[in-house]
Amino acid sequence: MPIEKHSINILEKAVTKLSDGFQGLPPYQMEYDKKRAEETLLKVAEKMWDNYPYPHPQYAGQMLKPPHPVARMAYMLATWINPNNHALDGGKASSAMEKESVAKIAGMFGWRQHLGHLTGGGTLANLEALWVANNIHPGKTIVASSQAHYTHNRICGVLQIPFKSVPVDDDARMDKQALEEMLQQGDIGTVVVTLGTTGVGSVDPLPEILTLQEKYGFRIHIDAAYGGYYCLANNLGESATEAYSLLHKVDSIVIDPHKHGLQPYGCGCVLFQDTEVGKFYKHDSPYTYFSSNELHLGEISLECSRAGAAAVALWATLEMYPLERGGEFATGLEKCRQAALVLYDRLANDDRFVTPLVPDLDIVIWAPKAVTTSEMSRLSKLAFERAEEKELHLATFSYPSHLIKKAFPEVEADTEHTICMRSCLMKPDHLEWVEPIWSILDQVQNEISIT
Structure with missing residues (x-):
């Protein structure tokens, strides 16, 4: 399988451009044994032969979509600086790029306001969403379909939140009748709606679940880690199209740019429509938040150190490929x-x-x-x-x-x-x-x- 190599030339130009921005500093070069580094890297390349050919179209197994070259190059470029998007003084430029990129994702779902950030992946993003849900409805049960990702049950175990599984219908979507029977018991605080499931790609019936929400008053969290970007597609079936059209009405959403968003691992994203949920993250860390009165991403995140390179890669990709229908x-x-x-x-x-x-x-x-x-x-x-x-x-x-x-x-x-x-x-x-x-x-x- 030929490996794409033209990006190496583009990256070299970008690294030179990056270097130009720090001309005011005294000369300095990190010293290392270049010969040994080359020998080691060639060994790494040979070790990597023991992989399936994920970028090739004849790899059609698991959810392993190759990152776009621009995302790969931007991520690599950022590692020359190695920003940390916890506090602004650790990742000033990359934090701004993260906020801009996350706002574009929220806009894709029709949200005019939001609170959110990138994460290391969908698991941690879902953990934050369910943690917030439990803060709003303490001790109440969280439910997801039997075809939902196993991470929800596991997360609820970690957070010590009651969890129940809802049966699916003949199309492997959450059974709305079974859900209502469970809701009638009065102990459900949050329903996890999956768009679409990582097993078969099924899209849960969000319109009917929103109707049930009006009656029973639970939160709706959308796990769209895999399928979220499909809200931009014009060739879905009727039920899926209707579900995606109503995402502006839900409470929280998780999406993974490292799945359909063309990003390297790991890049997840959690979004809340109510910005007031930021109060649950409140903490005091005087040694990190000293450089700016602006919001530091670490103030609305359970994670501390996070790779700013992920935000840089996502921002670059969105510059090339705007999140718009017909694009x-x-x-x-x-x-x-x-x-x-x-x-x-x-x-x-x-x-x-x-x-x-x-x-x-x-x-x-x-x-x-x-x-x-x-x-x-x-x-x-x-x-x-x-x-x-x-x-x-x-x-x-x-x-x-x-x-x-x-x-x-x-x-x-x-x-x-x-x-x-x-x-x-x-x-x-x-x-x-x-x-x-x-x-x-x-x-x-x-x-x-x-x-």
């Missing part, structure tokens, strides 16, 4: 969605496969057809291995067997869960690579059919 960035998302629909159609119209779910976003799940779910699981594992031998890198996912049975009544559900094939088509180039991917899947299926 280049949004068009890339639409290609991902279209790629998923094309692959789903190929699978759904081939009687060798079981396709239990029409994709809401860009994740497709399927399984080789068999009489029982246990046999489907066996064949899925085999197909996964055979595809990898042909340099098509997919993933597997454990899907509830009763949902398989619901979609395909002729299948005997002899296991609680069924191992399915799973593909995250998160690269715009995947639209052009669906045919090569399908060709390999076709070969693999023919092979395992005679085993």
Whole structure:
């Protein structure tokens, strides 16, 4: 796989430009053994061979979208300074870039005001959101769908908040009737609504949950770590489109720029619509907040030291790709969605496969057809291995067997869960690579059919 190298020349020019900004200082160069450094780095490069080819379109497994070259270069450029976005004196320029970038993300959701910041990833961003939720409704239960990310249950355990799981409907979305039955018990303070789930990409029914909020008075937290940017896409289904159109009405949102936002790891973002929640972060640290009367990001964050480079990379990317419908960035998302629909159609119209779910976003799940779910699981594992031998890198996912049975009544559900094939088509180039991917899947299926 060829590695993109033109960015090295651009980065060299940018480093020279950065150096020009500090001409007033006396000359100084950090000394190090350049020969040993080169030898060590070449060893690192060789060690890195032991990876899947994440940037290549034939990697279509987990949620590993390559960062854009401009984000990678901006991140690297910032490490020459190595700013810390906790206090302004540790990251003056990068803190300003973070505030500007976070405001653009909030604007993407239609928020005129907000309180928020970047985090090391979606887990910590969700932790902050649920921590604030518990401060507002102390001791009340937090619920999320059974297809929501496991981090919510784990976070509630860490924070010692009661947690319950809500069953899903036939489309793997939160079951609104089951939710209302739980709400009638009167102990739920926050409902986590997932847009979309990291397993199958399902988008929970936000319109109906907002209606329930009017009746029962709970907070709504949106976990859009993976799917948040899809609010810019124009080719979603009706239910998903309606859900995204109502994000301006919720209490808090988490989104991960290091998923669909073209950023290197780790870059998450948490947003609150009510700026008054900043009072829960209040603390006194006189040795960090001395350089400015402006708001320091560490005053509205549970994290202390954070890489300012993440903010620099995000700011650079947003300069190139504004968050607007019909723009280049949004068009890339639409290609991902279209790629998923094309692959789903190929699978759904081939009687060798079981396709239990029409994709809401860009994740497709399927399984080789068999009489029982246990046999489907066996064949899925085999197909996964055979595809990898042909340099098509997919993933597997454990899907509830009763949902398989619901979609395909002729299948005997002899296991609680069924191992399915799973593909995250998160690269715009995947639209052009669906045919090569399908060709390999076709070969693999023919092979395992005679085993």
